[in-house]
Amino acid sequence: VAVAWGRRGGPALLRGAVGTAPVRACSSGAPVRAPSATAQEVQSSGRGRFLLEHAAPFSAFLTDSFGRQHSYLRISLTEKCNLRCQYCMPEEGVQLTPKSELLTAQEIITLAKLFVKEGVDKIRLTGGEPLIRPDVVDIVGQLYKLEGLKTIAVTTNGINLARLLPRLKEAGLNAINISLDTLVPAKFEFIVRRKGFHKVMEGIHKATELGYRPVKVNCVVMRGFNEDELLAFVDFTKDLPLDVRFIEYMPFDGNKWNFKKMVSYKEMLDTIKQRWPELEKLPCEASSTAKSYKVPHFQGQISFITSMSEHFCGSCNRLRITADGNLKVCLFGNSEVSLRDHLRSGASEEELVQIIGAAVSRKKKQHAGMFNISQMKNRPMILIAFQLLGCVLMLLLFFFPPERTLMPFLLCQDALQNPPNSKQWGHTFSHRLTLRASCCVFQKEPNSTFDTKCLEASPVGQVSVDCQSKEASPGSEICSRDMGSSTSVPRASNNLTHTDEEGRAAMVDVGGKPDTRRSAVAGAVVRLGEKAFGMVRQNQVKKGDVLAVAQIAGIQGAKLTSQLIPLCHNIPLNHVEVSLSLDEARYAVVIRSSCQTRGKTGVEMEALTAASLAALTVYDMCKAVTHDIVIEEVKLLSKTGGQRGDFSRV
Numbered sequence: 001v002a003v004a005w006g007r008r009g010g011p012a013l014l015r016g017a018v019g020t021a022p023v024r025a026c027s028s029g030a031p032v033r034a035p036s037a038t039a040q041e042v043q044s045s046g047r048g049r050f051l052l053e054h055a056a057p058f059s060a061f062l063t064d065s066f067g068r069q070h071s072y073l074r075i076s077l078t079e080k081c082n083l084r085c086q087y088c089m090p091e092e093g094v095q096l097t098p099k100s101e102l103l104t105a106q107e108i109i110t111l112a113k114l115f116v117k118e119g120v121d122k123i124r125l126t127g128g129e130p131l132i133r134p135d136v137v138d139i140v141g142q143l144y145k146l147e148g149l150k151t152i153a154v155t156t157n158g159i160n161l162a163r164l165l166p167r168l169k170e171a172g173l174n175a176i177n178i179s180l181d182t183l184v185p186a187k188f189e190f191i192v193r194r195k196g197f198h199k200v201m202e203g204i205h206k207a208t209e210l211g212y213r214p215v216k217v218n219c220v221v222m223r224g225f226n227e228d229e230l231l232a233f234v235d236f237t238k239d240l241p242l243d244v245r246f247i248e249y250m251p252f253d254g255n256k257w258n259f260k261k262m263v264s265y266k267e268m269l270d271t272i273k274q275r276w277p278e279l280e281k282l283p284c285e286a287s288s289t290a291k292s293y294k295v296p297h298f299q300g301q302i303s304f305i306t307s308m309s310e311h312f313c314g315s316c317n318r319l320r321i322t323a324d325g326n327l328k329v330c331l332f333g334n335s336e337v338s339l340r341d342h343l344r345s346g347a348s349e350e351e352l353v354q355i356i357g358a359a360v361s362r363k364k365k366q367h368a369g370m371f372n373i374s375q376m377k378n379r380p381m382i383l384i385a386f387q388l389l390g391c392v393l394m395l396l397l398f399f400f401p402p403e404r405t406l407m408p409f410l411l412c413q414d415a416l417q418n419p420p421n422s423k424q425w426g427h428t429f430s431h432r433l434t435l436r437a438s439c440c441v442f443q444k445e446p447n448s449t450f451d452t453k454c455l456e457a458s459p460v461g462q463v464s465v466d467c468q469s470k471e472a473s474p475g476s477e478i479c480s481r482d483m484g485s486s487t488s489v490p491r492a493s494n495n496l497t498h499t500d501e502e503g504r505a506a507m508v509d510v511g512g513k514p515d516t517r518r519s520a521v522a523g524a525v526v527r528l529g530e531k532a533f534g535m536v537r538q539n540q541v542k543k544g545d546v547l548a549v550a551q552i553a554g555i556q557g558a559k560l561t562s563q564l565i566p567l568c569h570n571i572p573l574n575h576v577e578v579s580l581s582l583d584e585a586r587y588a589v590v591i592r593s594s595c596q597t598r599g600k601t602g603v604e605m606e607a608l609t610a611a612s613l614a615a616l617t618v619y620d621m622c623k624a625v626t627h628d629i630v631i632e633e634v635k636l637l638s639k640t641g642g643q644r645g646d647f648s649r650v
Helices: 037-044 046-053 105-117 136-144 161-171 185-192 197-209 227-236 265-275 339-344 349-361 381-399 412-417 425-432 530-537 546-559 604-622
Strands: 003-005 011-013 072-076 122-126 151-156 175-179 215-221 242-248 290-294 301-305 318-321 326-328 440-442 477-479 516-527 575-583 588-599 630-640
Touching: 072 105, 105 122, 105 136, 105 339, 105 349, 122 136, 136 151, 136 161, 161 175, 161 197, 175 197, 185 197, 185 546, 197 215, 215 227, 227 242, 227 265, 242 265, 265 290, 265 301, 326 339, 339 349, 516 604, 530 575, 530 588, 530 604, 546 575, 546 588, 546 604, 575 604, 588 604, 604 630
Parallel strands: 072 122, 072 318, 122 151, 151 175, 175 215, 215 242, 242 301
Antiparallel strands: 003 011, 290 301, 318 326, 516 588, 516 630, 575 588
């Protein structure tokens, strides 16, 4: 057995010399794996037994005040990425750290060597996307030479994996995690804004061909996006030696609305057990973050990373170094120490060890010391969420201008002028919600062919002209001054239903309404012009299949309507369908969306949101070809169900 003496004064067993750790109970209560035969041989051999019995304790510098020994180091090689995942970064990318401030390959190896000497036996290379760094193969090769390092792993999006993996394996890479959140190619293109699904799948198969066991596939499960693919991911393990790891979505910076996206481990497990009740729980290692299961007779297995519902802070053994050389002792904390600056200022190895030890000793018991996870201040997502709300409201104002409708999309100006960090925002929001545009409600006089009264819309709560009755007459019609036609709306109300008596925004109480079958159909038209239309028809747009991605966007939009439109109810949809067709005469994409449910309120907004987001996606994917694109005719085509009866646009 090969043994090397490290700086701790004790033996450091070389890679492959020892199997797993001694038996201990893991956080989930399941038994851990017993030591391998190799480890037992080491313990029974004369010199090996002597070295193990006289080995120095684990490095005090990598042991925190709660006794956790940090033997696992994650190193980010780059901030860059070749994808633009919508939950990660904007399409145009993010402002990157100057190259001169990033760790060089030599600095990475120097720090890695220091950590390995102190007891780290596993290093994972991350990003950004680590496989776009030109010297990644050389870095793996240099890490492989470090005595005492047992595992060199990489987490990748898989785009470049098939091309680089043979060289990486030869250099010493022995573990792979591949990030993949969907098995639907069109949904993949929608979420990452790039093509590449088939390259990721090719990388997964290449890893299995080269003998990696298991190939870990990381899937972040998000409600409203991919929780409906749980069973498909489990089935993915039937004929391949995969470990599909379902990761609970982790919201940052206290975005309460993001918690709605989290699907808990128990909910996922219940869903899977309904399909495979024979699912078996597997033993886990002492410091494992995963709860592992296996369907009998499947080659692979599944795991759950329960970072939110059942945190594993008590057994955490991880440290992180960012691409610019900062040491993070906890993923959830914003406290960092710049090892790069100390390294470049000429700090000795002993000084670096002292700095690292001080940072590790300050590590909190759980989630950076926050017992309420909503205290996290790691990434300011709240501003992104609020900007999204403002964009949606601006979009609705564009599609439904005030001079053509009674819909009070009046929040945009206040939202943009008074951002959410303004102390006056709530007060301003409540008192400025007034109808700023004039519109008309025409009432037919029963004894006249066209005798009308124009009702001038005053600020909400001050409507006083012919508005004594809460219900308009059955023959009421709504139109705008500049429109020569009107649409019959049964039992229309003169009052705005989404405001209270004082004019403040309020959600309608539908608790007393009966459950009925409801449906709605909406449409939209996107005029592209001859050049862009031809490229869409030939599927030559650089960003991908426009019609397929827009279809997925529309379906996703319908499912997320209550998160985008502030006063909409969260409706369980039974069915959503979005179809897109090409109209060559107008060089246009014609969109039609339909939604169905059985509930207490209608699905008109879901259908309109689906059509609108499909139209916007067509625009987004074609804007590089031309900006002379017109989105028009966004409208409700029909609805059924509800107290106001059915509606159909002739």
